[in-house]
Amino acid sequence: MAFDIARKLLRGVIEQLAENDPLTGADNRPHTDPVMSAIPHFLSAVDAFCLARGISEARASTLILNGGSRIGAIRSGASDIGTRRLAEAMQWLSDHWPENAAWPTDVTRPAISAPDEAAA
Structure with missing residues (x-):
């Protein structure tokens, strides 16, 4: 009986250590990086924007990120994009989306900016 109690206590300690750093208490459970899941x-x-506008990825990259190779580099994993820049890029796409094109259904669309904000 004492062995069973000790085993249960030890199992609880091991589970807690797996979830929290023993020194800092930080959560160690696996999580999804919101930026990494937002890139796809x-x-x-x-x-969809390139298809609707009939432009190349390089042209879209120039328009959105001011660099013709940026999107290709992000797609290949050779480059990354920060949270703020990704949000700005998604906002740009939303603000400049062709009226006759459907926004991808699996992607949350940012609200369109006010006309004076979209011109920036």
Whole structure:
């Protein structure tokens, strides 16, 4: 009986250590990086934008990120994009989306900016 109690206590300690750093108490459970999961959505929106506008990915990259190779580098994993820049890029796409094109259904669309904000 004492062995069973000790085993249960030890199991609880091990489970807690797996979830929290023993020194800092930080959560160690696996999580999804919101930026990393947002990049495929961004690329999906870029693909739909290029198709709707009849432009190349390099042209879209120039328009959205001021660099013709940026989106290709992000797509290949050779480059990354920060949270703020990703949000700005998604906002740009939303503000400049062709009226006759459907926004990708699996991607959350940012609200369109006021006309004076979209011109920036």
